[in-house]
Amino acid sequence: MAEDKNTLDPDADPYWEGAAKGVLRYRRCTNCSIAIFYPRSICPNCGATDPKWAVSEGAGVVYACTTVHRAPPAFAERAPYTVLLVDLDEGFRMMGGLLSEPCETTVVVGDRVTVTFTDGPDGRPAPYFKPV
Amino acid sequence: MSLKRACAIAGVAESRLGVVPDSTVLTLQAEAFAAALFDAGIEKTDVDGLLVSGAWGRLPQLQIAEYLGIQPTYADSTSVGGASFEFHLGHAAAAIQAGLCKVAVILYGSTQRSKQDKYIFQIRNDLGYQYEAPFGLPTPVGAYALAASRHFAEYGTTSDQLADLAVATRAWAALNPKAYRRDPLTRDQVINSGLIASPLRRLDCCLFTDGGGAVVVVSPDVAKTLDKPPVWLLGQGESHSHAQISEMPNLTVTPAAESGKRAFAMAGVTHDHIDVTEIYDSFTITVLLTLESLGFCSPGEGGAFLANGRTGPGGDFPLNTNGGGLSYCHPGQYGIFLIIEAVRQLRSECDERQVADAVIALISGTGGVLSSNSTCILGLE
Numbered sequence A: 001m002a003e004d005k006n007t008l009d010p011d012a013d014p015y016w017e018g019a020a021k022g023v024l025r026y027r028r029c030t031n032c033s034i035a036i037f038y039p040r041s042i043c044p045n046c047g048a049t050d051p052k053w054a055v056s057e058g059a060g061v062v063y064a065c066t067t068v069h070r071a072p073p074a075f076a077e078r079a080p081y082t083v084l085l086v087d088l089d090e091g092f093r094m095m096g097g098l099l100s101e102p103c104e105t106t107v108v109v110g111d112r113v114t115v116t117f118t119d120g121p122d123g124r125p126a127p128y129f130k131p132v
Numbered sequence B: 001m002s003l004k005r006a007c008a009i010a011g012v013a014e015s016r017l018g019v020v021p022d023s024t025v026l027t028l029q030a031e032a033f034a035a036a037l038f039d040a041g042i043e044k045t046d047v048d049g050l051l052v053s054g055a056w057g058r059l060p061q062l063q064i065a066e067y068l069g070i071q072p073t074y075a076d077s078t079s080v081g082g083a084s085f086e087f088h089l090g091h092a093a094a095a096i097q098a099g100l101c102k103v104a105v106i107l108y109g110s111t112q113r114s115k116q117d118k119y120i121f122q123i124r125n126d127l128g129y130q131y132e133a134p135f136g137l138p139t140p141v142g143a144y145a146l147a148a149s150r151h152f153a154e155y156g157t158t159s160d161q162l163a164d165l166a167v168a169t170r171a172w173a174a175l176n177p178k179a180y181r182r183d184p185l186t187r188d189q190v191i192n193s194g195l196i197a198s199p200l201r202r203l204d205c206c207l208f209t210d211g212g213g214a215v216v217v218v219s220p221d222v223a224k225t226l227d228k229p230p231v232w233l234l235g236q237g238e239s240h241s242h243a244q245i246s247e248m249p250n251l252t253v254t255p256a257a258e259s260g261k262r263a264f265a266m267a268g269v270t271h272d273h274i275d276v277t278e279i280y281d282s283f284t285i286t287v288l289l290t291l292e293s294l295g296f297c298s299p300g301e302g303g304a305f306l307a308n309g310r311t312g313p314g315g316d317f318p319l320n321t322n323g324g325g326l327s328y329c330h331p332g333q334y335g336i337f338l339i340i341e342a343v344r345q346l347r348s349e350c351d352e353r354q355v356a357d358a359v360i361a362l363i364s365g366t367g368g369v370l371s372s373n374s375t376c377i378l379g380l381e
């Protein structure tokens, strides 16, 4: 996966630049005001183009979670690990990892969590969550 | 405008299933194609429509038509995962109703088991997928596990309830000589089968097999000339809502809610009229969510609905009577086999597993990660 760094994806560059600085970026529609994630060039609600970039506080609630025991090959050494869907307070949902340190960390649906950026398997910072 | 009785299904067939090492995607589809035409009593030269989905080759529609030696004048490669073939059935009906073709064949094949083709399991890292790729969610099981976790938390659904579906489905498979796994199964065996992605265990997951299938769809005029009783399309609806699980609006409501509403309205029937039901069981949770979304039970009641073998042989809600993707076969995109089994049930060709007096069947295909759904209602009259 290391060769796929998305450096040729201008749609995503501001997001990953934010991630590298520990900042969670999303977009917000300038017409209907909804929060947009994943970030994209058109509002999936009203169709307005060029939504503005915004910064999230990174706090939210676990919407769904699973602990992966049979991992894809590239992730086998990490298993078991937990993957979350989190509803951020700004009004969008995203996928994230659960910070694996300490390794006994667990969350359940409905728990409050907050984001931190740590290196993912490809060496690039990615959003992981920890319980509040 | 309605598709009610716009077309009939005249023939269905599988290829060899399970592990078929001496095959290719082309030979398996050719097997199913020839057998389905024979079942229908229709010549290859009469085929003027072809509907194909598959995760193989460069341009599957062109490659398989070339191999079979047909030059269709109506083509549809709608590819929305395992539900593609229920979409195709509606599209074939519309094409036939519009006079664009008279004999359309829906076709699928896969050698994923023998060729160890795990393309669909690869984690993609481009476009929208780059926002999920870093976390190692296995595809597709991890997405379904997330949906299950949400349903468990929201409604108190349990692993035992899901296990009971796997057990009931295996009991149907025991009655189907073509099923891949036919040994009896217990709830304890499912619960002890090892977590893949919590709360889903190995026996909550579909098989990984080879196999192909074909369905011959004809105009009402053609149907009247054939020997076997036509199975009519009474209603169809389709919808898709997302491609990746983090974009699914509500993890406990699938696009079956929309497609089912449309199919029931078109057919002019209610849930009580359905004699036999075939629902895509990629995972046990898929069936639970689909039953709720179709309105067979209220949101949150799917677990209780499935518990204690109600859907198995002798139960009052015969479901996945061939043994399903869980126990009969699952060659990647399973939806075509839902149609095949529903047609055989309505024709009373199912021997030991035959549901008595079945005249109306419902099939509901789900594709992607709960992304797409088409529901079709079929009837003998």
Ligand SMILES: [Zn+2]
Binding pocket: A029, A030, A031, A032, A033, A034, A043, A044, A045, A046, A047, A048
């Ligand atoms: Zn908008």
